[in-house]
Amino acid sequence: MITPTTAVLRDQVYDRLGALIRGGHFSPGEKITIRDLAKNLSMSPTPVREALYRLISEGVLQGEVNRSAVVPLLMPEQIAELKDIRLHIECFAAERAALKGTPEIADALRKTSEKLKTARAAGDRRTDIALVYKFQFELYAACSMPDLIRIINSLWLKTGPYLNLLYPHYIASISAGRGDWRERIASGVEKRDAAAVAEEIRLDIDQALTYISSIITAAALLNQTRG
Amino acid sequence: MITPTTAVLRDQVYDRLGALIRGGHFSPGEKITIRDLAKNLSMSPTPVREALYRLISEGVLQGEVNRSAVVPLLMPEQIAELKDIRLHIECFAAERAALKGTPEIADALRKTSEKLKTARAAGDRRTDIALVYKFQFELYAACSMPDLIRIINSLWLKTGPYLNLLYPHYIASISAGRGDWRERIASGVEKRDAAAVAEEIRLDIDQALTYISSIITAAALLNQTRG
DNA sequence: GATTTAAATGATTGATCAAAATAAGGAAGC
DNA sequence: GCTTCCTTATTTTGATCAATCATTTAAATC
Numbered sequence: 040m041i042t043p044t045t046a047v048l049r050d051q052v053y054d055r056l057g058a059l060i061r062g063g064h065f066s067p068g069e070k071i072t073i074r075d076l077a078k079n080l081s082m083s084p085t086p087v088r089e090a091l092y093r094l095i096s097e098g099v100l101q102g103e104v105n106r107s108a109v110v111p112l113l114m115p116e117q118i119a120e121l122k123d124i125r126l127h128i129e130c131f132a133a134e135r136a137a138l139k140g141t142p143e144i145a146d147a148l149r150k151t152s153e154k155l156k157t158a159r160a161a162g163d164r165r166t167d168i169a170l171v172y173k174f175q176f177e178l179y180a181a182c183s184m185p186d187l188i189r190i191i192n193s194l195w196l197k198t199g200p201y202l203n204l205l206y207p208h209y210i211a212s213i214s215a216g217r218g219d220w221r222e223r224i225a226s227g228v229e230k231r232d233a234a235a236v237a238e239e240i241r242l243d244i245d246q247a248l249t250y251i252s253s254i255i256t257a258a259a260l261l262n263q264t265r266g
Numbered sequence: 267m268i269t270p271t272t273a274v275l276r277d278q279v280y281d282r283l284g285a286l287i288r289g290g291h292f293s294p295g296e297k298i299t300i301r302d303l304a305k306n307l308s309m310s311p312t313p314v315r316e317a318l319y320r321l322i323s324e325g326v327l328q329g330e331v332n333r334s335a336v337v338p339l340l341m342p343e344q345i346a347e348l349k350d351i352r353l354h355i356e357c358f359a360a361e362r363a364a365l366k367g368t369p370e371i372a373d374a375l376r377k378t379s380e381k382l383k384t385a386r387a388a389g390d391r392r393t394d395i396a397l398v399y400k401f402q403f404e405l406y407a408a409c410s411m412p413d414l415i416r417i418i419n420s421l422w423l424k425t426g427p428y429l430n431l432l433y434p435h436y437i438a439s440i441s442a443g444r445g446d447w448r449e450r451i452a453s454g455v456e457k458r459d460a461a462a463v464a465e466e467i468r469l470d471i472d473q474a475l476t477y478i479s480s481i482i483t484a485a486a487l488l489n490q491t492r493g
Numbered sequence: 494g495a496t497t498t499a500a501a502t503g504a505t506t507g508a509t510c511a512a513a514a515t516a517a518g519g520a521a522g523c
Numbered sequence: 524g525c526t527t528c529c530t531t532a533t534t535t536t537g538a539t540c541a542a543t544c545a546t547t548t549a550a551a552t553c
Contacts (some may be wrong), residue, residue, distance in 0.1 A: 048505075092316055105511080105538070124414055140540075185345050309540090312539060332546055333503075
């Protein structure tokens with residue numbers, strides 16, 4: 040997992056918060072205050088504020104001027120935008136990664152995929168989500184484009200708070216419907232079949248974000264009815 | 267509007283630095299120190315450090331731990347990566363923008379293009395570069411995808427320090443060779459011809475960054491010879 | 494040229510300021 | 524009498540600053 044223990048406090052905060060957000064530990068609409076977080080992490084407010092500033096500047100968190108940071112409540116249109124962007128950028132990264140694929144990378148992907156199956160079978164959602172992230176970024180890292188990885192990372196942080204919506208129904212239906220698509224990615228990397236790898240990524244992003252969008256829409260309708 | 271300047275100092279610093287970087291006012295390899303900049307801007311080091319942190323986290327500036335920020339010296343491979351990413355993302359944005367095009371947007375683009383011609387004819391490089399930026403982001407803004415705009419903005423900041431290399435030779439040869447391509451973009455937006463608009467953007471990015479890359483390579487060879 | 498010392502510089506802290514959210518109180522209206 | 528709304532005071536909280544600490548660069552000395 041990508042958690043380099045940097046000496047610099049603000050980066051530590053950024054990494055830890057990022058892991059929490061990616062893991063779906065924050066709910067949309069949740070408020071994050073500098074002082075509370077600083078107290079929890081036993082440090083002064085400054086590094087915490089700097090980490091939050093970075094997340095806000097990336098659009099991961101939302102922050103009005105002189106106000107707390109909040110996890111954004113995304114509308115279906117914003118989910119659609121994220122889907123659109125992720126489809127283009129991640130399929131691109133997946134293609135490039137596949138073209139530079141090696142047996143070693145394919146093995147690493149298979150190993151991660153196996154661990155993921157184990158965690159999923161055990162119902163360990165935390166590990167599950169972490170390994171989903173690990174698998175995909177092991178793939179993307181193969182394209183050796185750090186600027187691109189950074190962009191994708193930021194996009195994943197934006198979808199992070201909504202990942203919980205996928206469990207358990209969507210996840211179950213997917214493993215029933217699409218079979219072992221991570222294995223197909225691994226073998227695609229082995230064979231350097233860029234189109235096949237990109238197509239698997241495309242399906243994953245498309246289906247997952249479509250599902251999330253429908254849940255959000257349904258919830259909005261329900262709230263409207265309630266009043 | 268009374269004060270278009272953001273109330274928050276760190277954002278002011280970020281905006282000002284960003285404008286300077288985009289305008290090519292910083293040279294690759296140039297060092298930026300917090301205290302100097304803070305003194306120049308008459309403020310304490312804190313907001314300056316936060317703005318620099320943001321630029322570093324975006325990959326616009328380079329910063330080792332506990333070291334000053336420097337404008338990165340890009341190798342040809344890194345320019346190639348930037349070109350690759352920009353080609354994919356900006357062509358995507360251009361297509362979407364064209365699909366949502368209106369006569370008003372086309373008019374605005376034409377107006378900016380005319381101003382650009384005037385500045386270029388007058389040899390006003392500063393205005394020239396600013397208007398090149400304005401034109402392209404007026405186009406991209408039409409797609410109404412704020413997350414995408416943010417990504418492209420960060421990519422432009424990375425190429426900013428190398429824009430000066432395009433003047434005056436490349437700029438002259440382009441206006442001779444490709445004619446009024448910005449007018450073709452404007453009319454493409456009018457006709458909602460996504461493919462045509464994307465193709466013009468593709469050519470622009472491809473040619474400009476290929477040129478920059480060749481200049482860097484040539485300069486590196488020269489330095490090597492000198493020893 | 495290597496080692497030690499001094500200066501420069503970034504990171505972190507705690508204090509202070511300002512703005513916003515919240516709580517409290519009271520007046521007006523039903 | 525009760526509620527509602529507005530005003531005011533208190534508290535919370537973010538931004539900024541200045542001081543301190545730690546590290547790195549440079550300067551100086553041997």
